[in-house]
Amino acid sequence: LREILCFPDPRLRLRADPVAEVDDSIRELVDDMFETMYAAPGIGLAATQINVQKRILVADVSEDQNEPYCLINPEILSRDGEEEMDEGCLSVPGFYERVRRAERIRVRALNRDGEPFELETGGLLAVCIQHEIDHLDGKLFVDYISNLKRTRIRKKLEKQAARDPGRGAR
Numbered sequence: 001l002r003e004i005l006c007f008p009d010p011r012l013r014l015r016a017d018p019v020a021e022v023d024d025s026i027r028e029l030v031d032d033m034f035e036t037m038y039a040a041p042g043i044g045l046a047a048t049q050i051n052v053q054k055r056i057l058v059a060d061v062s063e064d065q066n067e068p069y070c071l072i073n074p075e076i077l078s079r080d081g082e083e084e085m086d087e088g089c090l091s092v093p094g095f096y097e098r099v100r101r102a103e104r105i106r107v108r109a110l111n112r113d114g115e116p117f118e119l120e121t122g123g124l125l126a127v128c129i130q131h132e133i134d135h136l137d138g139k140l141f142v143d144y145i146s147n148l149k150r151t152r153i154r155k156k157l158e159k160q161a162a163r164d165p166g167r168g169a170r
């Protein structure tokens with residue numbers, strides 16, 4: 001299990017680098033990310049959140065946690081429509097805010113075996129992938145809300161971290 005960085009940790013603001021070659025060490029990292037995501041529990045996780053600046057995301061929005069997606073060097077090819085939903089984030093625990101994103105996306109990426117594929121999707125998976133790609137660009141869902149709200153969230157999480165420094169490590 002990997003520690004998940006918490007806002008306002010500046011390392012969450014780093015832009016992740018493309019993966020040059022999908023080798024066994026990348027596959028091991030992907031497996032660690034799935035394990036960390038399912039244990040959180042979460043429906044998505046970006047490598048940035050576990051302090052790895054590589055353009056890798058994992059997602060599984062299925063009820064039975066049996067529809068895993070791994071996108072390496074993801075690129076959104078097209079966006080359609082618009083939808084809003086209350087988003088949470090494993091790096092901003094306990095806070096949910098309405099975020100507007102594209103309703104459907106077409107995305108190209110490499111899979112766990114390093115093969116290119118394209119995915120056209122909507123619904124929660126589309127929202128999740130957009131949320132994770134933001135992480136790879138150093139963006140958080142709190143960047144879409146007002147400064148006042150973001151500051152309040154930052155202060156609450158800083159106070160929590162001061163009270164219970166070990167929480168993130170567990």
Ligand SMILES: O=C(O)C[C@@H](Cc1ccccc1)[C@H](O)SCc1ccccc1
Nearest residue numbers: 042043044045087088089090091128131
């Ligand atoms: O990237 C993360 O922190 C995991 C996010 C992914 C996500 C956020 C908003 C909308 C879709 C996906 C989640 O916080 S994982 C927790 C969760 C679990 C079930 C439903 C929504 C959020």
Ligand SMILES: [Zn+2]
Nearest residue numbers: 088089090091
């Ligand atoms: Zn997140």
